[in-house]
Amino acid sequence: xxxxxxxxxxxxxxxxxxxxxxxxxxxxxxxxxxxxxxxxxxxxxxxxxxxxxxxxxxxxxxxxxxxxxxxxxxxxxxxxxxxxxxxxxxxxxxxxxxxxxxxxxxxxxxxxxxxxxxxxxxxxxxxxxxxxxxxxxxxxxxxxxxxxxxxxxxxxxxxxxxxxxxxxxxxxxxxxxxxxxxxxxxxxxxxxxxxxxxxxxxxxxxxxxxxxxxxxxxxxxxxxxxxxxxxxxxxxxxxxxxxxxxxxxxxxxxxxxxxxxxxxxxxxxxxxxxxxxxxxxxxxxxxxxxxxxxxxxxxxxxxxxx
Amino acid sequence: xxxxxxxxxxxxxxxxxxxxxxxxxxxxxxxxxxxxxxxxxxxxxxxxxxxxxxxxxxxxxxxxxxxxxxxxxxxxxxxxxxxxxxxxxxxxxxxxxxxxxxxxxxxxxxxxxxxxxxxxxxxxxxxxxxxxxxxxxxxxxxxxxxxxxxxxxxxxxxxxxxxxxxxxxxxxxxxxxxxxxxxxxxxxxxxxxxxxxxxxxxxxxxxxxxxxxxxxxxxxxxxxxxxxxxxxxxxxxxxxxxxxxxxxxxxxxxxxxxxxxxxxxxxxxxxxxxxxxxxxxxxxxxxxxxxxxxxxxxxxxxxxxxxxxxxxxxxxxxxxxxxxxxxxxxxxxxxxxxxxxxxxxxxxxxxxxxxxxxxxxxxxxxxxxxxxxxxxxxxxxxxxxxxxxxxxxxxxxxxxxxxxxxxxxxxxxxxxxxxxxxxxxxxxxxxxxxxxxxxx
Ligand SMILES: Nc1nc2c(ncn2[C@@H]2O[C@H](COP(=O)(O)OP(=O)(O)O)[C@@H](O)[C@H]2O)c(=O)[nH]1
Ligand SMILES: Nc1nc2c(ncn2[C@@H]2O[C@H](COP(=O)(O)OP(=O)(O)O)[C@@H](O)[C@H]2O)c(=O)[nH]1
Ligand SMILES: [Mg+2]
Ligand SMILES: [Mg+2]
Numbered sequence: 001x002x003x004x005x006x007x008x009x010x011x012x013x014x015x016x017x018x019x020x021x022x023x024x025x026x027x028x029x030x031x032x033x034x035x036x037x038x039x040x041x042x043x044x045x046x047x048x049x050x051x052x053x054x055x056x057x058x059x060x061x062x063x064x065x066x067x068x069x070x071x072x073x074x075x076x077x078x079x080x081x082x083x084x085x086x087x088x089x090x091x092x093x094x095x096x097x098x099x100x101x102x103x104x105x106x107x108x109x110x111x112x113x114x115x116x117x118x119x120x121x122x123x124x125x126x127x128x129x130x131x132x133x134x135x136x137x138x139x140x141x142x143x144x145x146x147x148x149x150x151x152x153x154x155x156x157x158x159x160x161x162x163x164x165x166x167x168x169x170x171x172x173x174x175x176x177x178x179x180x181x182x183x184x185x186x187x188x189x190x191x192x193x194x195x196x197x198x199x200x201x202x203x204x205x206x207x208x209x210x211x212x213x214x215x216x217x218x219x220x221x222x223x224x225x226x227x228x229x230x231x232x233x234x235x236x237x238x239x240x241x242x243x244x245x246x247x248x249x250x251x252x253x254x255x256x257x258x259x260x261x262x263x264x265x266x267x268x269x270x271x272x273x274x275x276x277x278x279x280x281x282x283x284x285x286x287x288x289x290x291x292x293x294x295x296x297x298x299x300x301x302x303x304x305x306x
Numbered sequence: 307x308x309x310x311x312x313x314x315x316x317x318x319x320x321x322x323x324x325x326x327x328x329x330x331x332x333x334x335x336x337x338x339x340x341x342x343x344x345x346x347x348x349x350x351x352x353x354x355x356x357x358x359x360x361x362x363x364x365x366x367x368x369x370x371x372x373x374x375x376x377x378x379x380x381x382x383x384x385x386x387x388x389x390x391x392x393x394x395x396x397x398x399x400x401x402x403x404x405x406x407x408x409x410x411x412x413x414x415x416x417x418x419x420x421x422x423x424x425x426x427x428x429x430x431x432x433x434x435x436x437x438x439x440x441x442x443x444x445x446x447x448x449x450x451x452x453x454x455x456x457x458x459x460x461x462x463x464x465x466x467x468x469x470x471x472x473x474x475x476x477x478x479x480x481x482x483x484x485x486x487x488x489x490x491x492x493x494x495x496x497x498x499x500x501x502x503x504x505x506x507x508x509x510x511x512x513x514x515x516x517x518x519x520x521x522x523x524x525x526x527x528x529x530x531x532x533x534x535x536x537x538x539x540x541x542x543x544x545x546x547x548x549x550x551x552x553x554x555x556x557x558x559x560x561x562x563x564x565x566x567x568x569x570x571x572x573x574x575x576x577x578x579x580x581x582x583x584x585x586x587x588x589x590x591x592x593x594x595x596x597x598x599x600x601x602x603x604x605x606x607x608x609x610x611x612x613x614x615x616x617x618x619x620x621x622x623x624x625x626x627x628x629x630x631x632x633x634x635x636x637x638x639x640x641x642x643x644x645x646x647x648x649x650x651x652x653x654x655x656x657x658x659x660x661x662x663x664x665x666x667x668x669x670x671x672x673x674x675x676x677x678x679x680x681x682x683x684x685x686x687x688x689x690x691x692x693x694x695x696x697x698x699x700x701x702x703x704x705x706x707x708x709x710x711x712x713x714x715x716x717x718x719x720x721x722x723x724x725x726x727x728x729x730x731x732x733x734x735x736x737x738x739x740x741x742x743x744x745x746x
């Protein structure tokens with residue numbers, strides 16, 4: 001069973017205010033005076049979408065090669081298609097869905113910096129799985145932030161999923177241990193772990209996550225483990241460092257790109273894919289439980305360019 | 307990071323050295339590097355564009371090409387400009403002449419409003435006030451509990467009501483309550499909202515129209531990217547934000563958003579959040595933020611120190627000595643010692659004419675930085691005769707043996723020292739004899 005089938009529409013709710021960008025693009029592709037004018041506008045578009053200077057430079061490089069005169073006539077379509085293809089090419093990946101294996105324990109752990117949407121995404125994933133009648137155990141391993149446990153509890157109750165109990169200040173690795181034991185005892189094969197937010201530069205807190213992973217490996221060696229990092233679409237270049245550090249510590253299996261219902265373009269995931277080859281798997285576009293979608297490179301890029 | 311920007315500058319200046327003067331293209335190259343640095347720090351594209359244009363004029367006016375240390379000069383100019391833009395006289399929070407002072411925190415989801423509310427209350431309590439926290443986030447699950455727990459932990463009172471009460475009513479009730487309890491500062495935590503969420507933005511406007519706020523503070527995540535100016539602008543348009551607090555600066559974000567916001571909105575940045583704990587909270591320092599955006603850490607302090615140690619006169623003397631081929635072993639030793647006194651020799655060499663261009667910099671840096679090496683050099687040089695120090699070319703094989711015995715060092719130590727000394731001298735022999743000679 002693979003979650004992908006369950007989630008359908010993706011563009012809905014995405015980019016409420018795309019008008020400004022659309023105008024800019026029409027301008028970019030049709031009204032450029034000459035090659036350097038076009039390239040400057042292209043650079044502006046990419047940088048403003050948070051792709052960063054490296055990824056932008058590489059994409060620009062591809063456009064430098066084009067013989068502009070040849071395509072002058074109907075350049076609007078041509079350049080747009082070329083840009084689309086370039087971006088989709090970067091983002092595309094074969095391993096972009098979350099698999100649920102019926103024959104073993106599935107552990108999905110949310111990690112990421114503070115306030116990026118871990119708890120919300122944990123709730124949203126539970127909601128999706130509950131909708132297809134999966135049995136879930138929620139594990140509140142954020143025992144640090146005030147009322148984080150209650151927040152997850154409220155979401156779990158809404159979804160109708162079970163959450164194991166713990167107290168603020170408990171050792172997160174022990175909570176995870178308890179969660180795995182509970183899943184085994186109650187014969188539930190999906191465990192969703194919410195963890196505390198932490199900046200990737202805090203070594204002791206990153207060690208704490210590594211310890212959680214060791215517990216999982218020890219207690220559920222045969223499980224299918226999904227470590228999802230939430231990346232807030234409003235983030236800038238620091239998200240590359242976030243992804244790099246979390247990946248180095250844990251081996252991140254995918255990204256959940258959150259807050260895509262705003263006006264930020266989330267272009268940083270293009271840079272992350274390019275530099276670290278980490279795939280975006282999910283997109284969150286709002287605070288409701290059903291605002292979670294599978295990531296589709298072509299749709300994402302289309303939304304970026306349309 | 308500093309290394310990357312100065313290294314790039316130095317590559318540019320090295321080319322200039324051969325031409326002797328900074329031309330339009332050289333300035334462009336420098337500005338290009340500055341531009342990249344700012345974009346990498348997430349300063350907004352349009353803000354960078356404007357900034358670079360104004361820098362251009364400034365750099366031209368400053369006659370960089372006549373400076374002995376153009377790299378430092380440019381960095382100082384850039385840093386100065388950013389500091390100026392970031393700075394503001396009204397960093398303090400204003401207090402209402404007739405209590406209570408009412409302060410509201412607003413912003414996007416997850417930026418740190420609730421955490422900052424408690425930090426702010428703690429800050430006022432330390433100043434002798436009697437603050438009251440007010441919970442109005444009725445949307446996010448357990449948001450009210452979060453504020454209650456945080457308040458309790460820090461022993462700060464929190465006012466809250468049922469979740470179905472609207473924000474204006476909660477605040478009005480809190481004001482009434484506070485007058486009885488003598489609270490003189492009210493801090494209102496609000497729900498996170500998207501700037502394009504009309505319903506919630508209207509709610510915010512309604513709160514603003516009904517409550518006499520002293521301060522309306524926008525809480526911004528320091529890791530924010532290019533879109534931050536767009537959302538912040540809407541908040542400012544709708545409720546006339548009076549100040550900004552940047553959060554999560556305890557990580558490694560360069561925080562270019564500070565520059566964008568200040569430049570586009572003109573709203574002062576008042577405080578920064580540097581951690582999740584209640585006292586991880588500081589006033590905003592424009593100079594520190596400027597070096598951070600440029601990715602230069604404390605290098606500016608170092609530049610300052612170098613500038614104090616090497617004033618213009620001193621640099622000229624050193625310059626003259628080298629050009630007249632009077633630079634001797636005594637000078638070499640004195641220079642190393644001087645650098646060592648300021649900081650790391652490797653870093654200082656970047657900034658001192660002559661040394662910054664050395665081919666075997668690493669070796670020389672090791673000489674200066676390694677404990678004991680300087681002592682060794684001192685021993686070697688003091689075992690030389692006055693004549694040998696001033697004119698090392700006479701130091702032949704037998705003299706080397708004598709010096710080695712006298713100083714208790716290896717022959718190879720002496721050979722290495724002499725080699726490095728000659729390399730420095732050699733560089734100056736080849737230098738162009740132009741009036742505007744630039745060392746870099
Ligand atoms: N607009 C919007 N808000 C979101 C989204 N995902 C999470 N949030 C909000 O962001 C804030 C932080 O989310 P939370 O899940 O608590 O983040 P955590 O600290 O990483 O666990 C909350 O106010 C959420 O409601 C999203 O996709 N869109
Ligand atoms: N590292 C760090 N985390 C912070 C800082 N300020 C807030 N946070 C964390 O960011 C997350 C969101 O903060 P919160 O106050 O709930 O944000 P709100 O949704 O705007 O109210 C929490 O995990 C906080 O602990 C800060 O200055 N540094
Ligand atoms: Mg959380
Ligand atoms: Mg809050």
